[in-house]
Amino acid sequence: MNAVAFDTLRTARALEGKGFSREQSEGLAEQLAEGRTVDLLHLATREELRDEIAKLATKEELKHEVAKLATKEELKHEIALVRADMRDLENRMTIKLGAMLVVVTGVLLTAIRYFGAGH
Numbered sequence: 001m002n003a004v005a006f007d008t009l010r011t012a013r014a015l016e017g018k019g020f021s022r023e024q025s026e027g028l029a030e031q032l033a034e035g036r037t038v039d040l041l042h043l044a045t046r047e048e049l050r051d052e053i054a055k056l057a058t059k060e061e062l063k064h065e066v067a068k069l070a071t072k073e074e075l076k077h078e079i080a081l082v083r084a085d086m087r088d089l090e091n092r093m094t095i096k097l098g099a100m101l102v103v104v105t106g107v108l109l110t111a112i113r114y115f116g117a118g119h
Contacts, residue, residue, distance in 0.1 A: 006033045
């Protein structure tokens with residue numbers, strides 16, 4: 001951890017000159033010094049910043065990407081097509097489920113008639 005230079009003695013003397021007691025000025029100066037301690041190890045170096053800036057897109061690249069995006073109307077049209085496909089799928093599934101219910105009902109009625117008549 002690297003600390004930013006802070007002169008606690010000078011601060012304490014300045015506070016005493018403003019009317020603080022010796023104990024108050026020393027305590028306050030120590031607290032101020034502790035609060036100013038900064039961990040510089042997590043800060044980026046100039047080289048790291050240069051690398052990150054180099055990765056950023058230029059204005060022209062951004063314009064190109066925006067131009068490739070679909071317009072609002074195109075997106076609305078695509079969403080409408082997807083919704084229509086979903087409605088069609090829902091209708092087909094309803095028909096298939098109805099057909100399966102008819103078949104199962106027929107099988108059950110046949111089984112009841114077949115096994116019911118023998119007993």
